[in-house]
Amino acid sequence: MNITRENIDELNAVLKVDIAKEDYSGKVEKVLKDYRKNANIPGFRKGHVPMGMVKKQYGKAVLVDEVNKLLQDALNKYLTEEKLDVLGNPLPKEQENFDWDSDNYTFEFELGLSPQFEVSLDNEKPITHYNIVAGDEMIDNQVKTLQKQYGKLVSKESAEEGDQLSGTFKNEAEGIENKTTLPLEKVKNKEPFLGAKAGDTVKVSTKGLFEDDHQLMDFLEVEHDKAHGLDVEVEFHVEEVNTQELADLDQELFDKLFGEGEVTSVTELKEKIKEDAAKQFEQQSDQQLLNDVTEMLIENTQFDLPKEFLQKWIQTAGEKELSAEEAQEEYEKSEKGLRFQLIEGKLIQDNNLEVKFEDLKAFAKERIKEQMAQFGQMNPEEKELDDIAARILSRQDEVKRLSEQLMNQKLLSLYKEKVNLEEKEVTYEEFVKEVYE
Incomplete structure (x- = not known):
């Protein structure tokens, strides 16, 4: 076997692979012998099929398979030994008058070569490296969130802005009946709920009830496809009205959040956040x-x-x-x-x-x-x-x-x-x- 390379230019080359009969004949004979041992052909005992018949039936396919294996191995070995940095894989060139009945074969492959270049990390115009910090508003909001999270619910008589109602959404015709807790801050159309007391029934339309129709999936437990554009009247049967009492910004809260004595003041809390x-x-x-x-x-x-x-x-x-x-x-x-x-x-x-x-x-x-x-x-x-x-x-x-x-x-x-x-x-x-x- 012989492999030669012709460089077309700096980025393209052609590999020519010459394969002689002695390169593949031994492998082909071995495979055909194994076929003969296991061949089941009517009229012949297993292992006693004439080799001529085996060659006639399987010879060409085995030849093509073994030559292709040999070719692939040779290409991989050549690229490794020559340390060729190629892009993609070698592409076989079309060859006119190629004949598998010949004893010797020539194959040609196109190669795409990696370009030679240098990389510089010296840039005249500086690149901005952002140091992102939390602003005062974000920190204050996080403090409020922590106070809510560690605060407690206090029952009250009637609903106001910022309260949350526990109850059940119902619409018998639509098969809606879902018990839930409804924070009024999530509701777009709050008006019908303001002033509601335990035992009241509030009637509202699902259309525009929330900023995002997807929230109907959570609070009414309807399927995704149904939630989009749902426009029906539902009843909300109020069971409880509660307000979130914020946790005090004291040492007890600081210790719960960060461990004993790690934070001792609101200033330190904000710095930690x-x-x-x-x-x-x-x-x-x-x-x-x-x-x-x-x-x-x-x-x-x-x-x-x-x-x-x-x-x-x-x-x-x-x-x-x-x-x-x-x-x-x-x-x-x-x-x-x-x-x-x-x-x-x-x-x-x-x-x-x-x-x-x-x-x-x-x-x-x-x-x-x-x-x-x-x-x-x-x-x-x-x-x-x-x-x-x-x-x-x-x-x-x-x-x-x-x-x-x-x-x-x-x-x-x-x-x-x-x-x-x-x-x-x-x-x-x-x-x-x-x-x-």
Whole structure:
């Protein structure tokens, strides 16, 4: 067997693979002998079918199969040994007058080669790195939420703004009968409920009862499709009227929230809320930085791609073969992503970034600890963490997902170290307005 390469240009090449009879004949003979041993052909005992008959029936299919296997192995080995960085897979060229009845074969394959380029993290115009903080209004709202959460319900005679009613929604014709607690702050049309007392029946229309029709699913327990545009009259039979009495901002509440003595004043409470919010916002800030650096790198790193080859490859790469026009459209949609994939690969190579198993295990354990903390398990044992991490890392899809997340963290650290950044403190509302609007 002989493989030669002709470079058409810097991005395209043709591989020529010559396969002689001695390369495949032994393998074909072995397979046919195995067929003969197991062949069931009427008139012959098992294992005694004439080889000529076996060759006539199976010879061509076995020959094609074995040559294709040999060809695939040879291509993979050649690309590895030559350290060729290719895009997509080798594409077989159409060959006129190809004859499987010959003893020797020649195959040709088109290759799309990765471009050679350099990546620079030096950017003249600084990229904004947002430090997102909770504004005073957000902090005050969070304090109120905590007071409500740890407050208590107090029964009262008649309903006012901000109260909540316990009772049952009914409409016999529509099959609606659902006992629920109805916070008046959720209701768009509050007027019929104001002044209601235990034992009263309030009649309202479902149309416009809430800002979002989806809430009818929760409070009336109707199906999703039915909730959209539902316009019927329902009765609400009031059983209780309650108001939420806010918890006092005292040491008892502080200790419940953060542990004994950790917070001792409203000022410290607000500072703690601000710190916790900053940690939550950090992920959004980092993701935006990744997005902005990605855009900068794509814009500043110029190189050509083997466009025609890639469009041909896209035509046949999926389950369904695409037309030339469909492949061109698909290429145009994916070109930007492909460019960054190559840029990212170059950055990883140039900066010797790698995901080692021990790093991956430690990363997985940190993720597990975060999830357990959400359910109140603050100090899990090391053995428990090791056991859960081992189960997770035994699954290939989880290893891939976590490896990508960890590599993103390594890239993020690289960007923070080397990219020209401009720190900017903003409230969450300012961040949303500046980035998304």
